[in-house]
Amino acid sequence: MSTMPTHTPQQQYRFGELLIGGKWRHGSAGTVTQDVDPYTEKLLLDIPNAGESDIVEAFTVATRAQRDWANALPGERAKVLREAARIMDQRHAEIVDWLIRESGSTRMKAELEFSAVHSIVLEASTLPTRVFGRLMPCDIPGKENRVYREPVGVVSVISPWNWPLHLSSRVTAPALALGNVVVLKPARETIVTGGLLLGKLFEEAGLPPGVLSVVSGDNQVIGDPFVLNSASRVISFTGSTAVGRRIASLAATGPVLKKAQLELGGNNPLVVLDDADIELAVDLAVVARFLHQGQICVSANRIIVDGRIFDRFVDAFVERVKSLKYGNPDASDTVIGPLVSRRQLSSVMGIVKQAIEQGAIQHVGGAPEGLVVPPHVFTGIGADVQLGKDEIFGPIAPVIRAADEADALRIAxxxxxxxxxxxxxxxxxxxxxxxxxxxxxxxHVNDVTAVDLANMPFGGEKNSGLGRFGAEGVIDELTTEHWISVQHTRRQFPF
Known part of the structure; x- marks a missing residue:
């Protein structure tokens, strides 16, 4: 184990290299990722991309590092996690600033994300002493059955751009705490907040070299090699259902059968029943739909309202939405900041155009200003309007009328x-x-759809994914059981 620093950091982190096998260096692909501020659309930094050989090196070094890290005392691993949380506190302003500049987070969203990640890291620090084996009885005389719970080894993590620090940390931190090593591939749009920042934090906290690698590059070059590398036994992916299906297929058919932990798409309902407090319902709907410009897998993608209070809800909701400030994400009162990229802007405006063409009624809207799209509200969402069927990663709120409670459940x-x-x-x-x-x-009852607590089982059903995140669920996901039996007396066999 390395000695953890105790000094107060004097300088901000500097980025421009990947963390490959314990070394900060340029990737070997010969191409560059340009990291851009989505609000100003100015270049933040250039990062040379990883090539296939870099992926091999990261996993090779990870495999070598894993045994020593798994054998570290539980208290040693916990200490690294606690130190990472302490360093986060020291670097609070720096981390929030990166979330605003790189991911387009509003200041209020960046603070929420920082708080969530801090909780994740602290919760993870408790995991090394929460992994239990057990003794199991059986009907064979003289046999003792021991079931040990062990780390799976090498964990591959692919994280998205929308809550980058959070969605990388929720797997990386517990995986490390449980004695695994991690190779992390963040989204290229948020390469710093989704990966490199974690690399710096854990390095400063005393994590041994090679236990965490952060790689990034062109998916056409490194995507399949990353998923298929035989060193890894678990691949954790957060993103679209289409990509998740392909990753699950590769995990099942590659050279080594892997467990796939998947959090995929959502078309989440927020249902307002006929006895609801209208003011509360409006507050919840506004936050659940427009937090981080609606670019959240757990956003309220559909607001379903009982017909007996539909008009009153819509009137109040529209008035509230009209008052939301949009624009500069660094301003403390901005609710809606920029979308993450031009590609995302094109997708969102295409959704708006299609909704209008299909007969939806627009109550609030406006033209984009750069990558900032004003909030939109639509009603008239019939069965033939696509707006009520697809996941919307933008500040668009479809409000759907239900006949009654049973109809609301059917629609949900x-x-x-x-x-x-x-x-x-x-x-x-x-x-x-x-x-x-x-x-x-x-x-959730009388709350938003976007609730994620570090100690709760977070995950979906149907085509929204496999497995659970959160402290209890993640122990099952990132450890494996090893049954060892000891025969204390000579067995009697039938022949």
Missing amino acids: NDTEFGLTGAVVTRNVDRGAHFASQVQAGMT
Whole structure:
């Protein structure tokens, strides 16, 4: 184990290289990723991309480093995680600034993400002493059955650009705490906040070289080699269902059968029942739909309202949405900042255009200013309007009329996805009963759809993914059971 620094950092982190096999260096692909501020569209930095040989090196070094790291005392691993959390506190402003500049996070969203990641790291620091083996009885005389729980070894992590620090940390931190090593491939749009920043934090916290690598490059060059590398036994992916299906296929058919931990798309309902507090429902719908410009897999993708209060809800919701400030993400009162890229802008404006063409009624909208899209609200979402069917990664809110509670439940479940949901009602027992019938991995009563706690099982059903994140679920995902039997007396066999 290396000695952890105790000094207060005097200089901000500098970036421009990848962390490959314990060394900060340029990738070997001969191409460069340009990291751009989505609000100003100015270049932040250039990072030379990894090639296939860099992927091989990262996994090779990881394999060598894993045994020593797994054999480190639980308290040593926990200490590294606690030190990382302490360094985060020292570098709070620096981390938030990177989230704003690189991912287009508003300041309020960046602070939420920082807080969530800090909780993840602290929760992970408790995991080294929460892994239990057990003794199991059996009917064979003289046999002792021991079941050990061990780290899986090398974990591959592919994370997206929308909550980059959070979605990388929620696998990386617990994986490290449990004695695994990690090769992390963040999205190229957020290469710093999704990966390189974690590399610096854990390095400063005393993580031994090679235990965490951060690689990035052209998916056409390194995508399949990353997924297929036989050193890894688990691949964790957060992103679209289409890409997740392909990764799961590669994990199942490659040279080594891998466990796939997947958090995929969502078409999440926020249901407002007829007895709901309208003011509360509007507050929840605004946050659940427009936090981080709607670029969240757990956003309220559909707002489903009982017809008896539909008009009152829409009137109040529209007025509230009209008051939302959009623009510079660094301003403390900005609610809606820029989309992450020109490609994302094109997709979102295409959704708006299609909704209007298909007969949806626009109540709020406006032309984009750079990559900033003003909030949009639509009603008139019939069965033939695509807006109510697809995941929307932008500040567009479809409000759907339901005939009654049963119809609201039917609409909520009428999707291939099942990530999260929410229901608003004055009667919590009614809400809990409704929530129990929603086909999703998570459903919240009188709260937003976007709830993620470090100690709770986070994950979806149907085409929204496989496995669970969060401290308890992640122990199962990132460890494996080893049954060792000891025969203390000579067995009697039939022949």
